[in-house]
Amino acid sequence: MKNIIYTALLSMFISLSSCSWLDVNSKSEVSIEDMFSTREGYYTTLSGIYISMGGENLYGNNLCLYALEPLTQQYTVSDTETDRTKWAQFQYSTDEGEELISNIWSTMYNTIVNCNVVIEQLQKDDMPTFEPGVTNILLAEALGLRAYMYFDLIRMYNDSYKVNPNSANVPYKTDFGFSIGKKITTTELLQELMADLTKARKLLQDNDPIFTGKSFNDKYVSYDRTQRMNYYAVTALMARIEMFRENYKEAYLLADEIIQSEKFRFIKQDEIIETDIYGKELKVDRIFMPEMIFGLYTETVLTASKETYEGLTQDFVKSDACYEESDVRRNWLYTNPSANNKINLIRYQRSKLTEDASKYGPSVVPMLKLSEMYLIAAEATLKDKSTGGDAISLINKIKKERITTELSDNASEEKIQTEITHEYICDFKGEGQLFYYYKRNNMTSIDDGRYNGNSVIMKSENYKLPLPKYEQDFGYGNSN
Incomplete structure (x- = not known):
């Protein structure tokens, strides 16, 4: 030390x-x-x-x-x-x-x-x-x-x-x-x-x-x-x-x-994913911000998640079997057809497009x-x-x-x-x-x-x- x-x-x-x-x-x-x-x-x-x-x-x-x-x-x-x-x-x-x-x-x-x-x-x-x-x-x-x-x-x-x-x-x-x-x-x-x-x-x-x-x-x-x-x-x-x-x-x-x-x-x-009549996402909160007693602001997690958990060859969630079909936490997962239907953790995922910035709340862990x-x-x-x-x-x-x-x-x-x-x-x-x-x-x-x-x-x-x-x-x- x-x-x-x-x-x-x-x-x-x-x-x-x-x-x-x-x-x-x-x-x-x-x-x-x-x-x-x-x-x-x-x-x-x-x-x-x-x-x-x-x-x-x-x-x-x-x-x-x-x-x-x-x-x-x-x-x-x-x-x-x-x-x-x-x-x-x-x-x-x-x-x-x-x-x-x-x-x-x-x-x-x-x-x-x-x-x-x-x-x-x-x-x-x-x-x-x-x-x-x-x-x-x-x-x-x-x-x-x-x-x-x-x-x-x-x-x-x-x-x-x-x-x-x-x-x-x-x-x-x-x-x-x-x-x-x-x-x-x-x-x-x-x-x-x-x-x-x-x-x-x-x-x-x-x-x-x-x-x-x-x-x-x-x-x-x-x-x-x-x-x-x-x-x-x-x-x-x-x-x-x-x-x-x-x-x-x-x-x-x-x-x-x-x-x-x-x-x-x-x-x-209805606060997790808000869409328009055509299904386009308008607001996204996969962090569940109303529940945060303390959320640490960090944009680092966005890159970290993308590099290790949201790709086609990195870490995948083994199964979604712990979640019932109605469970709102299923919004954290994405069955990725491009990765042979393996399951990505997308909890921190967000678009990098400038015009999409208003869809998301603060980047917190x-x-x-x-x-x-x-x-x-x-x-x-x-x-x-x-x-x-x-x-x-x-x-x-x-x-x-x-x-x-x-x-x-x-x-x-x-x-x-x-x-x-x-x-x-x-x-x-x-x-x-x-x-x-x-x-x-x-x-x-x-x-x-x-x-x-x-x-x-x-x-x-x-x-x-x-x-x-x-x-x-x-x-x-x-x-x-």
């Missing part, structure tokens, strides 16, 4: 080179004092963190499509891509696999270091003058984004929590100095993340327009709050983490708060969304009856909105859990979340992608990406 931190400090992360405060073309460094001498420096730096997260190495490709989706077994991979085929079989130690692992790790930590810079600067006394409440929003966003990334590092590089809550492959670094970071267990790191998120939630509860209804003149805060780490996004992330560490009642209460807020809603069928809150609440209720929730009603709400067959009122607990898994398979195509669901439950067999009763046997080690070789050489990689 030492080399990563050096890189981060010298360049303040190369993907931010489009930002006005960064000069990577000279040997000189931009001082932190200069960088944060104006309000613009804070806005630019925090915006740059979102840009980094939306890049190819993270949520613009690898963590929503290229790296994590094949591990769910829901896709075929071209036989000509030997390394990628092995990756989909959990053989991570190919040349391409090692490069992929290293890119995710290094980019994530570089972006975390930039969060650390912003967090420290936002807590200093000698800051530029902001409109009251704005610095609290900025600080909360930085804390929330850092926690989001750390949690995904845990979910990728540490053992399953059920197997080993003391796994310690993810160094915890909260500064931007040359130290490597603290060796810390999953249990300990989750406690740190929840403390940060609790602080962020309080700051946003008092200031975030999406929660308070306040209006600001500040240009940054006036941006669409569902595309920022907002109050409900922090709450949703806390629900996700509490579910992960098996605090079911707490997870339920957090998820239920979002459900009861009615700030987000399920998309209606789902990071936290309403259906997950229903599934968390349902699963938490199933595993802890003291929540007082109704798992069947919660699942049936999703099924009703997706226009699929609902569970019977007397469904068994086994059937309820099976349907929760079914909904994760159906509802998270192209998001990278299904693999994490399997890992959280340490499932020993998973659907093979054809939804016909066949499964793939899973070993615990399949659920953990190995650390980059330079990290192992430096002394990490021992989970105990």
